[in-house]
Amino acid sequence: xxxxxxxxxxxxxxxxxxxxxxxxxxxxxxxxxxxxxxxxxxxxxxxxxxxxxxxxxxxxxxxxxxxxxxxxxxxxxxxxxxxxxxxxxxxxxxxxxxxxxxxxxxxxxxxxxxxxxxxxxxxxxxxxxxxxxxxxxx
Numbered sequence: 116x117x118x119x120x121x122x123x124x125x126x127x128x129x130x131x132x133x134x135x136x137x138x139x140x141x142x143x144x145x146x147x148x149x150x151x152x153x154x155x156x157x158x159x160x161x162x163x164x165x166x167x168x169x170x171x172x173x174x175x176x177x178x179x180x181x182x183x184x185x186x187x188x189x190x191x192x193x194x195x196x197x198x199x200x201x202x203x204x205x206x207x208x209x210x211x212x213x214x215x216x217x218x219x220x221x222x223x224x225x226x227x228x229x230x231x232x233x234x235x236x237x238x239x240x241x242x243x244x245x246x247x248x249x250x251x252x253x
Contacts, residue, residue: 118236122220123227125236126204127152135206135213139251141165143200145192146223147179154187161191162222165199202226204236205247212248215239 118125126149130138138160145164153160164172164180172180172194184192204216218236220226226234239247 116238118216118218120231122229122234122236123149123152126216126222126227127155129204129214129216130156130158130206133206133208133213135208137161137207137210139163139203139205139207140222141199141201141203141205141251142222142226143202144221144223144226145180146221146225147176147183148224149222149227150180150183150190150192151187153183153190156189159189159191161193163193163195163199165195165201167194168196169198201250202236203247203251205251210248210252212244215244215247 136158138156138158140160141163143166145162150162180192184190202218202220205212206214216236217239218234220229220234220236
């Protein structure tokens with residue numbers, strides 16, 4: 116299935132469709148608003164800021180993310196050491212991929228709340244679950 120609108124709702128409600136104990140997000144860019152919403156999720160969430168190695172991070176975003184990291188118990192934020200522009204949302208159960216969305220939507224307000232057709236996410240097929248797992252845990 117291809118999603119063209121309401122991407123934030125899809126990302127934050129997708130876990131209700133299957134059993135999972137973790138969400139792993141790899142995003143070229145991240146924003147403070149979606150990161151704050153992670154507190155609402157009932158499981159551990161890991162966010163990787165992919166383009167950090169290439170573009171660094173502004174002071175205000177860095178401060179907001181540090182505050183979220185300290186205040187949200189189920190959140191881990193990592194900063195990629197190599198430039199990564201991927202956008203992957205991967206729901207896992209016991210370290211096995213259960214479901215994944217990939218596309219163009221960054222984990223930011225602009226990426227997830229863009230006008231219809233500006234960004235997309237699509238369901239990954241089961242045959243991509245192992246390569247996705249290899250990609251995430253390399």
